[in-house]
Amino acid sequence: MSSSRFAKTPQPPYYAVIFTSQRTATENDAYGNMAEQMEALAQQQPGFLGAESTRGADGLGITVAYWETEAHIAAWKANADHLAAQRAGAERWYEHYEVRVAKVERAYGKR
Incomplete structure (x- = not known):
């Protein structure tokens, strides 16, 4: 599974919240x-x-x-829901997860 969702490509500087997680074996x-x-x-x-998101068959x-x-x-972090x-x-x-926050100074690619 992989997805990318942007209304429009953002121009730096902006911030990225990187959420890495390992799912539990229980799927529901x-x-x-x-x-x-x-x-x-x-x-x-x-x-x-x-946002951009991907999850492997191993749950990562x-x-x-x-x-x-x-x-x-x-x-967003304080939003009640x-x-x-x-x-x-x-x-x-989640068996475990990590959250990292980074400032994006430069971004480039091919579309």
């Missing part, structure tokens, strides 16, 4: 539903620029969400 529809809800909710948040996944400012990231999803992930769906 609740995880997929929650992930879809969080994606839709993130898209409605001020400062959200887009990486999602990178792009934001205009650190304040926008903090507001997102907090509930974070708790559920830690308790039920």
Whole structure:
């Protein structure tokens, strides 16, 4: 599974929140539903620029969400629905995870 979602290509500088996770062996529809809800909710948040996500057959996944400012990231982290999803992930769906925040100074590629 792999996806990339941008309304338009952002111009640096901006911020990337990199979420790397290892799913538990238990697969269920609740995880997929929650992930879809969080994606839709993130898209409605001020400062959200887009996201890219992939997950391997072994359950290792990486999602990178792009934001205009650190304040926008903090507001998303504090969102009540997102907090509930974070708790559920830690308790039920992830063996382990890491979150990293980086400032993107340069970006280039081929489209």
